[in-house]
């Protein structure tokens with residue numbers, strides 16, 4: 001038990017130190033313009049767990065990726081969510097083009113740690129999921145449109161594939177493959193230094209797909225609301241909170257909505273670090289799972 | 301799952317719904333050159349009077365514009381645009397423009413944003429680079445971040461007139 005926590009702490013520490021070193025280097029190179037894909041620092045969001053540009057738990061309408069002369073950009077991220085009884089390792093990348101289209105990928109590894117042993121799956125039993133995302137900006141510009149009430153609006157699809165169909169069937173899920181569809185509206189209230197996002201997701205995913213799609217309690221698409229609020233403290237630092245409503249499709253385990261409170265730091269256009277406290281509620285046989293969310297993103 | 305929905309939905313809706321109200325209050329008539337899409341080149345906003353003080357009044361703006369132009373010349377992205385123009389004249393026009401926006405005792409007599417930037421081929425990346433150069437200048441002059449954003453909120457919509465290249 002002790003050892004597990006230590007390993008976790010060391011991993012997190014390493015992640016942060018690596019991020020820190022890269023960022024110091026990036027800062028030293030930060031000559032003229034720390035500007036990212038059609039956005040100013042942080043107003044372009046970070047990488048969400050699904051890989052799409054946004055907050056940590058939910059996508060935003062903004063198109064991710066850093067500017068180049070050709071208006072095409074990319075970034076990569078790794079995120080760890082570590083709660084009392086589980087750990088999610090999540091890495092991926094995204095490409096943004098012409099401030100219009102974003103393609104993203106994420107590989108999520110959900111480590112059941114001790115719970116795996118308790119359920120007879122084996123200690124540290126891991127469920128993997130790949131998420132491929134496509135996002136298209138429909139209209140609006142979160143930054144420029146300060147004189148209108150119109151937000152920036154995008155639609156997206158996330159195709160998710162879980163590698164444990166047998167297990168998912170046993171717990172009552174209907175499928176190991178699922179698509180989420182969402183519409184996001186993001187508005188920057190620059191005069192208030194405030195960014196607000198609301199996302200409506202149509203989904204069948206149980207625990208974002210880690211426990212499959214659809215279930216014995218409910219097996220249809222449901223509309224779930226997600227939201228982020230970020231307050232910009234300065235050009236490099238933002239704090240905020242998020243909410244993600246979730247379905248509850250499985251009889252075997254109750255599922256709760258997710259919350260987090262974060263601080264995001266972007267020392268330059270090349271890097272951002274996000275640290276959050278996340279509350280994930282009940283996950284299978286463990287109640288009130290809460291802990292650390294740590295993410296590093298590098299941009300090209 | 302559905303218990304919390306109304307609270308959050310109400311919050312977000314309230315946020316988005318109050319925005320147009322706040323913005324409508326700011327929609328004072330143009331004091332000078334109006335661009336094609338109707339957004340003025342120097343939209344005076346009486347509510348920004350306290351921000352004018354935070355910028356150090358007109359003297360503060362004059363000194364800010366020196367740093368801003370130095371930054372633009374030092375930035376490889378913006379340098380080519382400003383290398384061969386009358387920079388002292390632009391600085392003077394910018395002082396008047398910002399001064400009017402912040403409800404200072406000035407008049408903007410320069411051209412509209414559309415006509416002055418026409419044919420320059422300014423991209424989104426160029427525009428953002430200029431904004432960052434301005435942010436850095438404002439920070440160097442110890443202008444509070446919130447005050448900076450109040451000015452930037454007035455300048456941002458001009459991007460639609462200034463950015464002419466995809």
Ligand code: HEM
Pocket residue numbers: 378381382385386389390393394397409410411412416417420422426427428430455456458459462
């Ligand atoms: C919100 C952003 C901007 C504002 C408020 C702004 C404002 C102004 C003003 C007031 C003038 C002088 C007008 C006059 O002489 O009558 C001017 C000129 C000029 N601006 Fe901008 N500008 C902005 C963005 C840009 C950008 C992004 C570029 C290019 C990277 C740019 C390049 C120029 C140049 C080269 C001139 C001089 C034109 C000439 O004298 O022939 N501006 N701008």
